[in-house]
Structures are given as structure tokens and as C-alpha cells.
Amino acid sequence: MSKAVVYTGADPTVADPTYDSDDDSENEDGELWGEWQCDEEVTHVTIADGVTEIKEDAFRFCKGLTNVSFLKGSAITTIGKQAFGSSSIVSLQGVEGVRKIGKYAFSSCEDLRTIEGLGCEEMGESCFMWCMLLESMKGWPASMTVIPANCFWYCTGMTTVDCDLSRVTSIELNAFAGCTSLLPPSLSDRDADPAAVLAFLKRKSFLERAPLRYAIYACVLAARKQEGKRVAERRRASPLAARIALLPKEMAREIVEFVHGVAQI
Incomplete structure (x- = not known):
């Protein structure tokens, strides 16, 4: 059964006193719930005029x-x-005006892609x-x-960084x-060095946005998989060097750093 609701930005309401307080779906303080929290019938929402904030827990477990x-x-600027x-939710859209x-x-949100x-x-x-299905x-x-x-x-489903991270100074x-599809094991571990993770992601972001990015990135991956082979064999087996030769020098340097960890051009 579906339900269309109008979100008014009402303050949280008192929880049902018969609800199991040990259930992990209950709010942290065990007393206050969002306006539609845990209502599994809510499928369509309209924002009332003048509402600027989605309150804490408003649609949790919907x-x-x-x-x-x-x-x-809408006028929404804050999501609590x-x-x-x-x-x-499978797609997060319409959040251009949200500031917080x-x-x-x-x-x-295990269905968010x-x-x-x-x-x-x-x-x-x-x-x-x-958000294990989030891909990018x-x-x-x-x-x-x-x-x-x-x-x-x-x-765990994230594989790409389709954005410019040049302005990000730290993570x-x-x-x-745990982003095992995005990062190598040493960087996806808990407590991995944030600076090393950011450096890797910036290189990855650069590659994925570069001209010829898909062809180049495929070559990079192929080269990495051949690390156990002799250098001469790797060069003959992969068109990486030929692809790099077509690129501006600065871009080529970024790619080589990504593969080898140090600048070699």
C-alpha cells in the first residue's frame, strides 16, 4: 500500500510507549521520532511551502x-x-539547493546507486x-x-571518482x-593513512576525467596486473607507453605516478 504525504517540518513526536526500546531502529534517546519515521507505506512526499529543513529522523526506515x-x-536548505x-531511496536528486x-x-540506504x-x-x-550499491x-x-x-x-560497490578533487585538502x-572496489587493500583498511588515501583518489580522479580516460585507465590497470612480469615483457604486452606518448607531458606524469608511485617522466 502506498501513501502520499505532505511534509510540514513538524518537530519529532513522542514514540509509542509499547515499542521495544532495545530495537536498533529506535531513536538514540529512545523517546523522539521523526514525523514519518518507520512508516513503510510512505512512497510519495510533497514539501509544504516555506519549509526549509528536513528534521532529524524524519523519514528514517521509510x-x-x-x-x-x-x-x-523546494526551499529545503538543511537535511537533519x-x-x-x-x-x-535509489537515486538522490534535487539537492542542489541543500547547504547542510x-x-x-x-x-x-542499501539501494542508493x-x-x-x-x-x-x-x-x-x-x-x-x-550505501553498498553506490557506484561513484x-x-x-x-x-x-x-x-x-x-x-x-x-x-563496497563504489568503483569510480567522477569528480574533480583538486580543491579537497584533506579527508x-x-x-x-571498506571501499574495496575503489581502493587497494592497504588504503581501504580501517585507520589507513588519510593523506595516502587522498593522494590515491586525486590521481584516480584525474585519470577518470582525462581525455582518452577510458582507454588510458584500461592500460593502467593492465600494467598494474603485470607487475610480476619482467619489465620488457610488460612493455611489449601493454600499449601503455604508446598511449602515454599521445598525451601532454603533465598528464603523462600523473599517469606514470599512478602506476609506479613516483614520477618517471
Whole structure:
């Protein structure tokens, strides 16, 4: 059964006193719930005029809610803590006007695959943790220079960084812990050196945005897989050197650093 609701930005309501207080779906303080929290019939949402904030836990555990495109064109500028946590959204759209996203706002959204037009200026930690189907870090906001702690914790499906990270100056601890499809084992481990993770991601981001990026990146991967072979054999087997020769020198240097870890051009 589906339900269309109008979100009014109401303050959290008192929880049902018969609810099991040991259940991990309950709010941290065990008393206050979001306006539609745990209502699995909610599938469509309209934002009331003048509402600027999605309150804490508002749609947490709304398993029938599959997208948040209803934010597009609304006055919403703030998404509160855990507002959509553990919901079933598959695509995050319409968030261009959102300037602040609270902790765990989209954590454990296990169906979330794409994020479009992220324009925020402030983001709490663990925003997208356990979004295991999220495939790409796309369109990171230019105004944000720090990637928060645990931000993409165990986003195991993430494979690409389709955005320019040149303005990012640091990432906090475990921002990409468990991202085993994105990072090598040493950098996807818990407590991996944040500076090393950022350096790797910047190189990866550069490659994925470069001209001929798909052909070049395929060559890079092929070269990395041949690390156990003799250098001469690797050169004959991979067109990496020929591809690099076609690129501007600065770009070629970035690619060689990505493969070998040090500049060789």
C-alpha cells in the first residue's frame, strides 16, 4: 500500500510507549521520532511551502520511499541527522539547493546507486556509510575542502571518482574504509593513512576525467596486473607507453605516478 504525504517540518513526536526500546531502529534517546519515521507505506512526499529543513529522523526506515526528487524546487536548505537513514531511496536528486547535511543522513540506504547535483557547504560524518550499491563518488561540492570521517564507510560497490578533487585538502579518518572496489587493500583498511588515501583518489580522479580516460585507465590497470612480469615483457604486452606518448607531458606524469608511485617522466 502506498501513501502520499505532505511534509510540514513538524518537530519529532513522542514514540509509542509499547515499542521495544532495545530495537536498533529506535531513536538514540529512545523517546523522539521523526514525523514519518518507520512508516513503510510512505512512497510519495510533497514539501509544504516555506519549509526549509528536513528534521532529524524524519523519514528514517521509510522502506517504501525510493527517491527524494521531491526536494527539487523546494526551499529545503538543511537535511537533519539520519533524516533518510535506512530508507530505500535509489537515486538522490534535487539537492542542489541543500547547504547542510547532518550526520548519518543517508546512512544504510542499501539501494542508493546515484547522487546528482550535490551542492552542500557542510556535511556531517557518516553521511553515506553502508550505501553498498553506490557506484561513484560524483560531483563532490567545490565549496567543501574536507571529506568527513566515515563519509563513504563500506560503500563496497563504489568503483569510480567522477569528480574533480583538486580543491579537497584533506579527508578525515575512515572516510573510505571498506571501499574495496575503489581502493587497494592497504588504503581501504580501517585507520589507513588519510593523506595516502587522498593522494590515491586525486590521481584516480584525474585519470577518470582525462581525455582518452577510458582507454588510458584500461592500460593502467593492465600494467598494474603485470607487475610480476619482467619489465620488457610488460612493455611489449601493454600499449601503455604508446598511449602515454599521445598525451601532454603533465598528464603523462600523473599517469606514470599512478602506476609506479613516483614520477618517471
